[in-house]
Structures are given as C-alpha cells and as structure tokens.
Amino acid sequence: MRTSRRQFLARSAQLGVLLGAGIPLLNACGSDDAASGSQRTEPIADGLEPEKGPLRIINYADYVNPDVVADFENKYGVKVEISTIDTDTEAVAKLASGALKVDVHHSMSSTSIGNLIQGGLIQPLNGTYFTNRGNVLAAFDDPWYDPGAVYSVPYTFFGTGIGYRADRIDPAEVEAQGWDTVWNATAFKGQVSILDDEREAFTMAMLRAGVTDINTLDQAIIDQALADVIELIDLVNVKVNIEGYKDIPEGTTTIAHTWSADLIAGAASYLPEGTSTDVLGFWHPPSEQYVVNNDSMGVLANAENPVLAHLYIDYLLDNAVAEKNFSWVGYLPALAKLDADFVIGAGYVPENLRSCVPTNDDIGNGLKFKALGPEGDAQYEAAWSKFTAGG
Amino acid sequence: MSSTGAVQIDPTGGRPPRTTAWAGFALPGVGWLIAFFVVPVYAVMAVAFGSVDPILRTPQPAWNPLAWDFSAMRSLLDRVFGGDLGKVFVRTFAFVFLALAGCIAIGYPVAYFVARKAARSRGMLLALLVLPFWISYLMRMLAWTNLLQQDGYVNQVLQWLQVMDAPRNWLDGDWPTVVIGLVYGYVPFFILPLYAALERIDGRLIEAGRDLGASAFRTFVHITLPLSVPGLLAASVITILPMFGDYYTNSYLTSGSPRTEMVGNQIEFFLRGSSQPQTGASLVLVLMVFLFALMVYYLRTTMKAQRESER
C-alpha cells in the first residue's frame, strides 16, 4: 500500500513536470488573433465598401435600444450580434485573450481606453466615414483619455449622485445634507445602497470628507475612505449593487448612491402602474465636485467589418437615432442637441429630474476618473475587497 | 440471479480476467480528465504564481514551476491569517456549519422515517425526495425569493400566524436568510445519501436490541445512531464541499450585502472584476487547501467502499 502511494505520487510528479514543459507547446497551438501588444496607428483606408456582416458588438446589457439596432440592420441589410459583458474589466480580459472577437466596442470606460489603445486592441478611426461627427458635444473633441479623439467617439455621459424617493425623504433635507444623507439614513436601514464599484464608492467618501483629488494614490486617504464606507455596513445595512434604476422606483431602496441616468430610466420604465414620477429625486454636488463620466465607442483592431463598424458608430451619432435610443436606455447621448431643455420639453425627462441632465458647466468643470496604473488599481481593489469582506 | 445450467468452477474466483486491454476502455475518459481537469488546475497554479500584464491586466501564467512568484500568495495569506479575509473564511465556515446543522436537523428525521418506517408510502416519498434534483437549483432559489419579498407569502403567513406584527425585510442582507437559503438548496443532496445508508442498516441488529429489552429510544441511541454515523459523515461531506464554494446563493438572496460575503464572492471579484487575477487564483488554491482534508476523507471512504463491494 505504501509503495503504491509513493509510486502514484512519484508518477504524478513526473506528470506535473511533463505538463509544465508541455504547456508552452499547447500555448503555441493557440490562436494568434489576440492583441500583439503594440499600439495601432494606421486607420483603415478611405472609401471602402461596407462588408456583409454580421456586425459584432460588445456592450453592457440593456444599453442600446433593440429597435435602434433593428433599424440599422434594415438600413444596411446586415445582421447585428450583440455580446453582453457585466464589467469593463471582464470586457478587457475577454478581448485581450481573444475569447471574444467583435467589431465594435459599444461602451469603453474612460479609465480603460488608455489601456486598450496602448495594448493595440482598438484602431484609430477614419473620420471620412462619419457624417454626424459634428453633432457631438464640443467638450468631447479632445478628451483627456484620447487626445484628439482619434480612437473613440463618446456614447453616453452621466454623473454620480444620490437617487432617492422624494415621497419618503424631503428633497430639501437631501440638498442640505449632501453626501451625509447616506450616512444619516438610519431611519431607512436596509433600504440604502451604494454602487458596486470601488472607484465610485470610495470617491463618494472622499468627496464627503472634502477631498477633491479623486485619483489620489495616497494610502492614508484611501484608508480613511474605506473606514467611512465600512461604517455604512452597520449604520444602514448598506447593500452594494447597481440596481438603483429599478429598486428606487419599485420602492425597495429609498436612498441610493447611483448614476443620474438611472433615475431617468427608472422614471421611464420601472415605476409601478399608477405611481407618478414625482416620487423620484436626484441630487448631485456642485459642478466642481460632480463626477461626470462617459462611455465611448470604438472599433477593434482586429475587426472583420471595420467599415460597417464605422457606419454603425456614425449611425448612433445621428440626432434622431440618438433620441430614440435615449428614450429607451435613459443614458444621455453626448450630442449637443439633446440638452436639458430639449429632453424635458420632449417629455423624456420629467421636470423634477432636471438635475439628472449634466450641463455644459458640469462637463467642463466636473471631476473625472483617471486611470491609476497597476499599483493604484491594486490599492483600490484591496480596499474594496476589505469592504466587501464585511469590514 | 440464477446461473445457467452448466456448473463450472472458476479459478479466478469470479473476478474478471486481468487484462490491460480493458485499460483501453478507460483511456479516453482518463485523457479527457487530464486535458480538462488536471491541466486547468495546473493552469490555476500557473496563474496564481505568475504575473499580470501591466497594460491589459490579463494574467500571464508562469508554466515552469521554477519561475513561480509567490508574492501574491504571500500577501494573500497575510490577509487570510489575521487580516480581513480571515473574517470571510470564518464567516463561510460558520454559514456552512450552521447550514449543515440545519440539514441534519431536518434531513436525519426525514431520511430515517423514509428508510425505516414508511413501508407503504416509501415509493411515493422517495419520488418526492428525488424531485428537487430535477428542479433547477436556481429555480428553487427564485421561488424562495418570490416568497421572501416584502409583500410575499412568508410575511403574510407569519403575520397571519401572529408571529410577527410588521412585514420583515428578509432580503436586506442578514445571515439567517442566507443560512436558510443554503439549507433549502442543499438538504436534498444530504437526505438521499443518508437515506441510502440508513436503509442498509441490518434490521436484525435493531430487532436484537429490542428483544434484549431496550426501549425504542435506547435502541436508536445505542444501535441505529452509531451504525448510521459513517453514512451521516459521508452525506455531510458531500453536502458541505460544494457549499464552501457557493457564491450565488448569498448574492442572489441579498443583492450584494457585505455582511454575508463568502469566500466564493471574493474569488469571483478578483477574477472577474479586478486587475489581479493572480490573487483570485491564489484564493482558489487556499480554499482547496482548506477543503483538502474533507476531500481526502471522502475519497478514501469512497474507494474503500468500492473495493469492499467488489471483493
């Protein structure tokens, strides 16, 4: 018995070494379509004909109006396939490993575009295919994450604030307390949520403490933010999710750290029958402390249908199409025409949710999330892991 | 099983011939398991002890054991032993053992009844006990969350029974909901092996105890219970091993509360939502080490049972 076990272990060890040597062979047999790792600088040529498709897109779930996509399919006679991803990190991981082969990235986050560009995953855009570029808000002509807007076109933009039930807590109180509303919400224990995102959650704590450098790598500040957020666990039985858009209208959450567009989407689609949009409210800090973020569209470097990809992006920049998309998604497109007066006037956004539409000042003066680099990300992620572990 | 008419003495004692041609039958399966089980586990180690591409944050596995970098594992172990992750492990163990206690409290009486007492309705009861296997686990959780909604039937019944005055928010992230959810989800997997073990207990031993004058209760405590311990242990181990890696039950039932976070959730976060897959892979390895003793125990008893039944 003893001998057999030893022999078995010995044989397994041999197997392990063989495997260790053999794996690189297997690796070499794998696909070479994944990124080569260097930045792409050449866009596609001018004047090419659109391909036959199908056009493959990667996007968050429910982040584009299916009717809009169907209209595009009819217009160009091609099929569109959408793969959904849950998080930005997942998208980068799957694209980099070649697990996903797509043509259009529908919602690149501003903190990872830099990585996508450097890693050679997206290609520079050829502006000759765009007719609607002029519709885009001027603020996005030279964004910090993509100087000169070479690789990307903005899709939607939104701000982070507090969404709440105006019928349970007085809007004036929320105005007066600001971020403290969340920490003071002991009367609503179990009905408070914060965003499931380490940057957003700790930024909220930092802003509450008066820190405006939300991209800081100062461990002391991060630790303090962590301590503040941990307080919420026992104070208000805080929940951590991105479901404010349906939980606030449905009433299971009273106060939510959430995005401006969630309230718009909630007002449009998730209120129970017979409930007025007056029950919803949204607060955000003044422009200088308002975190305004945006998602962007880009074309993958190894896209099989680059021309179609360009045409799709251009299609979404059309004012009428963007309006139709907005009416379903709730997130504002970054187009000049669709400002607060327009969307309220057209009935997409109720007047009491005017604060959900970031103004030009907000975009110009607002705070922006920047990429932090591997060590910075590790710091925030370690803190987040400590928080979710229960403090 | 009656034999055929001819009686022949079998010199091999009834065992099949020793021939390694039979090995050929097993080879496809073994090859498959090596390719899709052994290699992946090795890949987890390679990622855990490898590095990360700084731009794209994708894991860069280190295939050669000599090139393994243990720094991620070391900092993880620091966090586990005496850090915040230790709390998650403790909580996970607590949930699992509470759930196991619940499974035993509910499952043992049921298994005992069906195995030893229910002569007439045994077939039907067995069918009803097996039924949850065929119902998707998540559908049973879905059903349970439907009932636990603020305006759902659990609250309505409890209020009608006057156990509670006001509707309670069951889904706000408290541990009882998670433990009850785990019990509800896993107790069918506990009852069936236990039933099989209890059913195999030789009834004559129990009769002997009664014949010698012991009461039903004493017979149970001194004869049935000790005889059922191996089966109880086996059923417990086969139930708690998957429970340790469970991450979807609690997050489904609490929509993201830090107070019920288990090891599986942390693994999922590091591997899918962060830029440190090597930490996630290391955490998987740490979990497996914790479970190693249980796994070995189950493997040894199973193989012993196999050998005995084939002798």
Next chain:
Amino acid sequence: MTSRRRLFRNRHGRARWLALITWLYVMWSLLPVLVAVRISLNSGKSRSTFQAPSFRWYWGDPTSSVWHDDSLHSALWNTLRLAGLCMVIATPLGVAMAIGLQRWRGRLSRGANTLMLVPIVTPEIVFGVALFIVFTQVYTGLPGGLTTQLLGHVTFTMSFVVVIIRGRLTAIGSQFEEAARDLGASRFQALRLVLLPMLGPAIFASLMVVFATSVDDFVISSFLSTGASTETVPIKIYSGARAGSTPALNALATVMLLVTLLAVVFASLVMRRMRAHGDTSASLSGITV
C-alpha cells in the same frame, strides 16, 4: 404507564411525529416551486403575489414573453442543446471508463480511479475558475460559449456516470459475461450482447443525471459564457435579479422544469421496461456510493 410514555413506546406513535416532519419537509421543499409556477401565470408584473391567471409571460406579451423575447428563448435553446450534447458525449465516455476501471488491475488503475473521483468532491467554483483560465490561456483556439461550456459540462458530469455504472457493474457481477464466453462469444461480443443490455437501466439513469446536472449548472456556464447569446437558463434566472425582472423568468424556469420532468417520466417508463433485475437500493447505492 402514563399516556405520554405510551406515546413514545408505541411504535405507531413515534412514527407519527416522524411522518409529520417528513411530510412537512416535502411540502416546504416543493411548495415554493409550485408558487413560482403559479406566479408565472400572473397577468401583471408582480413577482410576489398572485394575480389573475394568464399566459402572458409564456407567449402573450409581444416583447417580454418567453416566446417573443429573443434572449429568453435563446437561453432555453442553449440550455437544452448543451444538455443534449453533454448527455451524448459524457455517457459513452463514462460507461467506457467505468467498464475499463473495473477490470483494469494495477496501480495506474487506482490512480485513474482517484482522478475520476476528484471532480465529484471539487467545488464548482474551482471548476469554473480553472476552466475559465485554461480556455483563455492555454486552449485559446476554441470558440467560446457553447463549445467551451460543453467541454466543461462533460468534464463535470462524466464522473457521475462512472460512479453509477460502476455500482451497477458490481451488482451485476461477472458471471453472465463468463457464461457467454464459455458459450463461445469473444470478449467484445460478450460485452456488447450481454453486459451492455444489462447495463441499460443504469445507462439510462446516467443519461438523466447528466441531463439534469447540465441543465442545472450555473457556475461553469457563467464563467465560460461570452455574452447574451451564450447564456443558459440558470444564468438568466440569476441575472434576472438585476434586469427589471418579470414573471417571464418564472415562465422560463417552469418551461425548463416541464421539459426535465417529461424527460424523467419518459426515462423511467423506458427503464421500467428495460429492467429485468435489481432493486432500489442497488441502483440507488450506485448513485450515492
């Protein structure tokens, strides 16, 4: 004797409490599912209370019902396709492996046997992580989604087949094959004409277990899915907690439940026809070891 002691002394009396507990458990176990099925027949959007019955969420609603919502019925189709292919691949592999392991003597065989048992005791999350890593780092040429999910499911379910079949092989013993060989059959003829038919019920049981396990799998499918087009029903139910969920999810789960139950009923009818010998505990012990 006091009446209380008579209650405990009386065999019938004690069984009454146990019977009560058992039936209560059965109700607790199954009633929520019945409630979920009832809710799938709601006419409105409520997921917690009964409303007027209607088939809205099955085919009535033009956008959200299972029939009309692409993502829902593609999830259904994915799940069934995956389970069907898994049955067809895992069962033969498992049967062959069981036969081979039982007859193959020697230490390598014991090693292979251990290897076969390890997946049963491995938590699913380890599987999910390991397969995710291996398909993104090592076997990178494989198309994501269905292919990788299938490979994962087969790996996971094969061991169950082996355990079931081995239990049955032990119960059958070797005398039938020996008799056939004595009568002149070759080894493989004996296998094909005598053993395999006798294994029939166990093979069918394995097919059902593989089907049910694959249909129910969440972790592996979720880690290996590449987006909405490769989601399965469990994934849809799980993420339904996020997207504005309606009773359409209950309807989807109910459809899946009906398909599984039909498969089980069909299988048990076939097995009853096929089964010549055997009693419950032998086949049951094959499943649970």
